[in-house]
């Protein structure tokens with residue numbers, strides 16, 4: 001028997017009444033078969049929901065099977081707020097996709113727990129989603145250079161180029177870039193330390209540009225976009 005704690009990022013049907021849940025844990029992704037989880041009588045009916053933070057006891061080596069489990073935090077209950085829930089599904093899909101890449105899973109798992117706690121009760125939760133997406137770039141080894149001009153190391157009045165993955169001064173402007181204001185918001189999110197409990201304030205008028213920066217960055221540097229992003233577009237309009 002083994003014990004894992006993790007966030008359910010995804011689940012798939014297995015035979016008629018069972019499911020396989022994919023947990024993100026501090027050692028990475030773990031797939032667990034839950035027998036009969038779709039039957040009304042199952043004691044695990046409420047356990048196997050995407051976004052739940054759970055503790056599970058499993059047996060089996062190649063095929064891990066759930067023996068017992070409990071919900072630590074039911075972030076799945078956020079589904080009553082469709083927009084927030086969709087943002088979180090987008091995040092879950094992103095983390096699932098890159099969970100098979102070699103990176104610091106312990107760091108991301110612990111960060112994810114903190115981010116979910118922040119998002120759960122906040123109305124202004126979108127910057128926390130963005131923060132997670134930006135910090136993941138660092139773990140994936142495609143971190144942007146946000147501090148000094150890529151050409152002359154100037155640190156004043158910088159703008160940001162997604163394609164170049166870095167910042168430029170007024171003397172070395174690239175063809176296409178995001179303003180200093182957008183860059184300042186991206187910097188704030190990228191370097192934000194959740195452990196220090198500062199207040200996070202991001203101007204709402206910048207959220208659309210920040211969204212575009214992140215989407216374009218993942219597309220250009222990692223060739224990735226989530227399927228949930230389309231649903232999100234239907235809800236938020238961009």
Ligand SMILES: [Zn+2]
Pocket residue numbers: 149150151152153154168169170171172
């Ligand atoms: Zn320069």
